Amino acid sequence: MNLLDLFLATAVQQPGHPLIITARDEYTYGDFKLLVDGLIGKLKAQGVKPGDCIGLHYPNSPEYIGLVYAIWGCGACVTPIPVELNPQEKRQIFQHIAIDALLSKTNIIADVAAVQTGEDIIISEQTAFARCIKYLEKPAGFTRLNPAFVRFTSGTTGTSKGVVLSHETVYERIQAANDGLHLDSSDRIVWLLSMAYHFTVSIVAYLTYGCTILLAPNAFGSTIIQLAAKHKATLTYAAPLHYNLMAQDQGSQALPDLRLAIVTTAALDPAVAEAFYQRFQIPLNETYGIIEVGLPCMNLDKPREKRGSVGKLLPAYEARLHTIDQAAGLGEIQLRGKGLIDAYYEPWQERHDILQKNGGWFATGDLGEIDEEAYLHIRGRSKEVISVGGMKFFPQTVEAVLESHPAIQEACVFRYPDERLGEIPHAHVVKTPGIDELPSPKDITAFCAEHLAEHKIPAQITFVDRLLRTASGKLIRNASQLQALGNMNA
Template identity: 40%
Template sequence: MTPFNLIEEISRRHPADAPAVVAGERVVTFGELFGLARPIAESIRQHNTLDRHPRIGLHCPNGLDYIILSLGILLADACLVPLAEELTQDERDEITQTTALDFIVKGAPHHSMINWEIETVESPAVQFPESEFQSLNPAFIRFSSGTTGTSKGVVLSHETLLARITAANEGLQLGPQDRVLWMLPMAHHFAVSIVLYLHVGALTILEHSPLREDILATAEKHQATVIYGSPFHFSLLSGDTSDFQWPSLRLPVATAAALPEITARAFEQRFSKPLVQGLGIIEVGLSVLNLDAASEKPTSLGKALPAYQVRLVDDHGSPVPDGAPGEFQIRGPGLLDAYLVPWNPSPLTDGWFSSGDLVVRDSDDYLTLVGRKKSVINIAGMKAFPEEIEAILNTHPDVKRSRVLGREHPQMGQIPVAEIIPADPSAPPKPLALQKHCRLHLSAYKVPMRFSFVDTLPLTASGKIKRT
C-alpha cells in the first residue's frame, strides 16, 4: 500500500486556480505551485536509486523557491532536512553526517524560473537503525534551537504533521478566506505553518523587506488578515507613524521568542489589535495560544489548545501549585515520532513530552514561560531565571541586548552576572546604573553582581540566546 503523503493530499484539496502564494508582484495558484513542484519530484525519483525514502537536505534562501523545492522533495516521498542559510559550513556538514543525507538540493534565486541542482552525498555512516526510521514514513528531520544541551534531530512523519496542523488550527481557525503575511525564516518554521496554510487553502504572502514601510504596504495591498512574526517584527511595525490602520487584520501571532510586554502594548496601541503569543516547540508544534487574554495578559502564553493536556511538575514529577514554576509537560496529537541520534523511537513517557521549559500557571489557568530548567541560577537556595533578568536589562535605554548567566561562588553557590551589548559602544552604561535599574523591578538576589560589555552575544540559529 502506498504510504500516506500529506503534500499529495494538499494538492487535491483546492481548485487549481485558487491563489496559494504571493511573492512580490507574482501570484502563484495551487495549480501552478504543484505544476512547478511535480517535475522536481520526478527528477528526484529518477536520481534516487535507493529502495527507500531518501533523506534530502535543502539549502535555499527564503522565498517562493523554498516552498516549491520543499513540496517537490516531499512529493518524491523523500524526508526533508532543512539546511538553514545562516549555518556555517561546519554546522551544515555536521547535520549532513548526523542525518546521513543521501542528497542535497541547492536552490538559488532566479528572476522567473527555479534554479536548482541536486548533488549526491558520499555515503556517510548511518548512526540509527535504517529500517526503523523508514517504517515511520518520515517527512521531516528538524533540529532544536540548542538553547541548552545538545540539539537533537526530531523526526516527524506525514501522519504526525497532519495531526499537528489539524490541532493547531483548532485555535488559529485559518481558512481560504485568510491571507497570511509571512515574516519568518522557512528553514525554522515551515512544517507547522506554511504547510498548514497550504492545507487549509489560505494565501501565503511573502515579504522579505526589513523596512516597516514595505511590510505595511504589502499588508495593505493584499489586505492581510493574519501576520506571523517574531517580537522583533512587531516592535518594528509599532514604530509606524503613517495613517494606515490595517482594518483587515484579525490575528497577529508572535512566536520564535518571548514577547516583551512593551512590544505587545505598543503594537496594540498602534493597530488596535492585541498580539497573540503562542508556544511552539519542535517536538510538539503549536500547542498553547493566548487567544482570550492577549490584551489583559500580553506576556502569557495563554492556554493549551483543545486537543492538548498540560501539566506542570517539580523535579520529582509532582504537580506544582498555581503561581509556582514547574516543568511544562504536554500530551496530545502530533508529538514527535522519534529522536534521531541517539536513536529513540519512544521519547514520550506515558504519552507526555517533557519540554525542559519552566512555566507558571495563574488562578485563571493561563500559562507564562519563566525560563529553562537547565538555565536556572541557584543563589543560596533561591532560584532566578536569566530570561526574567534579561527582560529587565533590555528595557534600559543604554542596553541593546543582554545575556545573564550563573557563575560559581564559594559562599552563594552561584551569582548572576550579565553580558551587555551597549546601545552606544562608545558610551556604555555604568554598572551601578544598571544595578539600580534592576532593583526597581527585581528582588535583590536577582540583580547581577558583575557586568561585562561585549560586541556580540552567541545566538542559536533561530536567534535565541545561547546558554552553553
C-alpha cells in the same frame, strides 16, 4: 499517508486561487502543482527514492516550498539546512544525520561543498542537486516511521539533536492548530520567518487549507505594513522583532482585515505589545510552539487582558505541571495529545520511550504556571535557572532590569561556575545606539541593586557588540561560548 496528497487535493479544488504572492511573481495552486510535478520528475531522474533523506539548503522562496513537496512526492524525507548557519554548523548537521543528497540554490552551494561527494547537477534555473558524504547510517527504525521531516534543533544551553516527524504526525498537528486558527481559502498570511525553522504547523497548514501566502521581500516595518494592506492580509505569523518594527512605523496605514497577529519564536515584551496595539488597534496573539509537540497553546480569547500568557490549551492537548517550586506555583510544563514527536534521531529514541519516562507525558523543560482561568504563563527554561547557593531565579528577571537601564539595549544573563556558591550570574549587554559614554560595570551593578536581590546581581557585566543567538534567534546561554564572545569584545 503523504502530505503531498493534501496539497494536491486542494489544488484540484481551487487551481486558480493564489497560493503565494511575492514582490515579483504570483503562483496559483494550479501553477504550483505543475512546478511540484516537474521537480518530482527531476528528482526521480537523479535517483531520489523512498527512504532517502534530502538536505534542503535554500532561502525563503516559492521554490523552497515546491522542493519540500517534491521531495515528499519521491517518498523521501526533508532535512532543512538553514542558510543562516555558518559552514561549520551546516557540516555538523550532515555529521549527525544520514543525508543522502542535497538540494541547494546554485549561488550558495559553495557553503556546503565540504559534504559533497561529486559534481553538483543543475536541475532547474537556480537549483543544484548533489550527493553527500555519508558520515553514518540511518537508525534501524527510521524508514518505518514514514518520516516527513528531520529538524536539527537549535540548542541554547547545550548540544542540538534531531527531531523526527512523520507525515501522520504533521497532519495531526495542523488539524489540532486549525481548531484555533480556523484557516480557510479566504485567509492571506504575511510570511516573515525562516522556512527552515517554521514549516510544519504553518506552511503545510496554509497549503492544506487553501490559504494565500504573502512573502515579504524584507523585514522593514513599512514593507510589512504595505504588503499586508495591499493584499488585505488576514493573519501575520511573525517574531516580536517584526511587530516592534511595525509598531515604530510613523505612518497612518491601518490593517482592517487583520484578524490574528500570531507571535512566535520568543517571549513578547509587553511594551511592544502595547505599542503595536496603540498603532493598529490590534492585539497580538501570543503562542506556545515546541518542535516536539507543535502549537498546543494560543492566546486567542483575551490577548490584551491576559497579555504575557500564551493562552489556553487547544482541544487536542492536555497539560500538567510537575512541581518545581510549590510556593511560587511553578512547575515543569508537561504535555500530551495529538502530533507528538515520533523520535529523536541521535541517540535514536522513539516516541514510546521518550514519553514513558513521565507516564505518557512529554516533559518540555519549560517552567510555567496556570492561572485560575486556565491560561498558561511561561516563566523560563528549567535548564536556564540559575542557582546561587541554592537560591534559584530565572535569567529573564535580571535581563528585564538590565534592559530598563537607558544605556542598555538588550542583555543576556547566564550562569557561570563558582567554587563557593556553585553558580553565579554573569551578563553580556549591548549598548543603546547613540549612547556616547558607557556606564561602568560598577554603575550598572549599583543600578541592579536598586531592583534586585543581592544574589541576582551579575558578578560580571561585559559590553559586547551583539548577543550570541542560535540561527532561529534564541539567546545562547552556554557559558563557554559566551565567555569566548566576551573575551573577543573585551
